[in-house]
Amino acid sequence: MKVAFNVRPDLSRWTCDHGTFEPFVRHEVDANEAFVAQIESAHNQGSLVDVEYDAAAKKVAKDAIESDEESAKKLIAAQQDGTWYEGNLMQHELNVAALAEGEAGVETGGEE
Amino acid sequence: MPITAAELVIYNSANMPETDAGSSGGAIDPLRRPDFTQIAANDDIEMVSSNAGDTMNATIEGRDAAGNLVSETKALTGTTAAIFATLGIVERILDFEIASAPAGNVTVRRSVAGATLRIVPAGERGFSMFGRKTTSLAGSTQNYYFKVFVKNTNGTLSLQSPTIKQNADPDARIMHLPAATNDDTATSTNRITAPAAGDTLDPDTFDDTDKSITALGAGVARGVWLRIQLPSADTPHKTTYTLEITGQTT
Numbered sequence: 001m002k003v004a005f006n007v008r009p010d011l012s013r014w015t016c017d018h019g020t021f022e023p024f025v026r027h028e029v030d031a032n033e034a035f036v037a038q039i040e041s042a043h044n045q046g047s048l049v050d051v052e053y054d055a056a057a058k059k060v061a062k063d064a065i066e067s068d069e070e071s072a073k074k075l076i077a078a079q080q081d082g083t084w085y086e087g088n089l090m091q092h093e094l095n096v097a098a099l100a101e102g103e104a105g106v107e108t109g110g111e112e
Numbered sequence: 113m114p115i116t117a118a119e120l121v122i123y124n125s126a127n128m129p130e131t132d133a134g135s136s137g138g139a140i141d142p143l144r145r146p147d148f149t150q151i152a153a154n155d156d157i158e159m160v161s162s163n164a165g166d167t168m169n170a171t172i173e174g175r176d177a178a179g180n181l182v183s184e185t186k187a188l189t190g191t192t193a194a195i196f197a198t199l200g201i202v203e204r205i206l207d208f209e210i211a212s213a214p215a216g217n218v219t220v221r222r223s224v225a226g227a228t229l230r231i232v233p234a235g236e237r238g239f240s241m242f243g244r245k246t247t248s249l250a251g252s253t254q255n256y257y258f259k260v261f262v263k264n265t266n267g268t269l270s271l272q273s274p275t276i277k278q279n280a281d282p283d284a285r286i287m288h289l290p291a292a293t294n295d296d297t298a299t300s301t302n303r304i305t306a307p308a309a310g311d312t313l314d315p316d317t318f319d320d321t322d323k324s325i326t327a328l329g330a331g332v333a334r335g336v337w338l339r340i341q342l343p344s345a346d347t348p349h350k351t352t353y354t355l356e357i358t359g360q361t362t
Contacts, residue, residue, distance in 0.1 A: 010245075011173075012180035015198035017187070037211070038169055038185040045171035045209040046130075047183040064169070066212030068237075071143050074213035075235030079265075087162075087217030087233030088265075092118035094228055098149045099280075099354065 001057035003039055004028045006050045014047045031057060037064035115266045115361040122147055122355060125259040125335065127299060130206075130245045135299040137259035137307060140333045143213070143237040146260050148230035150241075150350070151222055154203050157196045158223035163216025163234070164190035170210045170238075172220075174202035181206075188218065195223045204350065205229060206245075209238040242338065243286075246303075248346035256303050256340040259291070262357045263333035271328040274359035276336055278320045283351040285342065287318040290325050291335030298335070307337055328359070 007014045007023040014021050016038040021027050031039065040061035042048045053061050078084040124146050126138035151157075154177050159170060166188045173183040184199035188210075208220055210232065218232040230239050242258045264271045276290050290313040291298060298311035309316040313323060318339040325334055336355065 010181055011183055012176070014183045014185070016185040020198060034187075038187075041169035041209075041211040042171050042183065042185045044211065045173070045183075045185075045207065047171060047173060047185070064211060068141075068143055071213035071235065071237055074215075075142065078213075078215070078233070078235035083162075083215070083217065083234035084236075085233075087231050088121065089118050090217065091231040091233065094149060094231065095147065096117075 001031050001036055001060065002028070002054040003031045003036060003057050004052045005039060005043070005048045008047055008049050011047060014042055016042065033060050036060040040064040115264065115269050115271055119264065119266045120271070120357055121145070121263050121265050123261045123263055123333070124240065124242075125261060128240060128242055128258060129303045132302055132304050134302060136257055136303040137299040137335070137337070139297040140261040140263065140295070140335070142263070143235075145230075145236070145239045146242045148205070148239050148241075149228070150204055151202070151229060152227065154201050155226065156201060156223035157199065157205065157220065157229070158193045159186075159188060159196075159218055159220050160193040161188050161190055161214055161216040161218045163214065166190055166214040166216050166218065168210055168212045168214065170208065170218075172196055172199060172205065173207040174199070174205040176200055177203050179203070188214070193223070193225065205241070207238070207240040208232070213237060243340050246340060246342065248342035248344065250345055252344055254304065254342045255306070256342070257300050257306055258303065258338050258340070259307070259335050260338065260355070261333040261335050262328075262355070264328040264330060266330050268330050269361055270330060271357075271359040271361060274325050274328055274334070274357055276323045276325060276334070277356040277358065279354035279356040281320065281353050283349050285340055285349060285351070286353045287320055287339045287341065288323070288355065289313060289316065289318045289337045289339070290323050291337065294326060294328065294332050294334050296335050306339070312337060
């Protein structure tokens with residue numbers, strides 16, 4: 001399957017199981033299903049831009065990312081079976097422990 | 113059972129921009145959160161699920177020791193930790209996104225088996241640092257606006273007489289202002305444009321004071337706009353902000 005993509009210009013590199021890719025270069029690759037799925041995962045997150053797939057790759061990419069609507073259904077299921085509450089409580093306990101030392105959640109740059 | 117502190121959860125809004133283009137805010141994003149514990153020292157990062165069946169991809173973005181932005185996509189390997197080995201040593205994490213909702217709770221931590229940055233609860237998709245990649249200006253103050261939500265996830269009880277508070281802002285750069293109503297979907301034009309006065313709580317003033325809001329019913333959320341104000345030629349910040357909600361429960 002043929003895929004072409006760019007790495008977002010402010011990144012110094014994007015890596016995956018299939019290589020390391022730098023910005024300001026148009027990457028054109030022959031990708032297997034696993035590679036296509038990782039490309040689309042990074043595309044969805046925002047690390048890759050201007051991604052173009054051939055027809056076969058497009059189908060794989062479409063299945064690689066779950067819609068937020070589908071995830072929301074899984075979230076409800078995880079809340080109903082208690083798994084979400086378990087993870088949420090563990091995280092809450094970490095938050096409480098971190099409060100004393102401060103919890104980094106903001107990054108601001110210097111002068112433009 | 114009363115509402116517990118753990119049931120009052122902070123979430124991202126639908127639009128948490130990392131550039132000055134595109135809208136900021138919107139509806140609650142119940143799949144992604146803005147809070148996590150930053151790594152205390154430069155290190156590798158790994159992830160592990162509590163469910164052996166979780167093998168979906170995840171993408172992580174951070175800064176290396178030189179400040180460069182770096183990103184890696186890697187598949188979870190169930191209950192065996194998967195190291196972001198080609199990402200290299202990072203100085204901070206900015207964003208973590210899973211391609212589909214995991215069945216288990218996914219722990220992101222320093223490698224190997226080190227301090228936890230965040231646990232992504234089952235069914236959720238990730239976390240990110242708000243206010244990342246903002247920049248001060250040479251000759252004027254620059255404001256940035258982001259919206260988060262505080263949700264009462266209790267299934268039956270209403271949080272009465274809630275108050276939104278600033279608990280801590282060590283670098284004194286962030287002020288807060290609740291949205292005008294519960295479960296709102298308002299956006300601002302972009303992250304450097306303030307939300308409209310009609311979309312925020314009267315008297316529409318960003319400051320550090322306590323803000324009383326209407327009750328949060330079961331499953332109801334309240335948006336809170338956060339303004340980062342950078343004075344002219346500000347120094348870089350790697351800081352924290354702690355938002356708090358108090359209220360009464362039966």
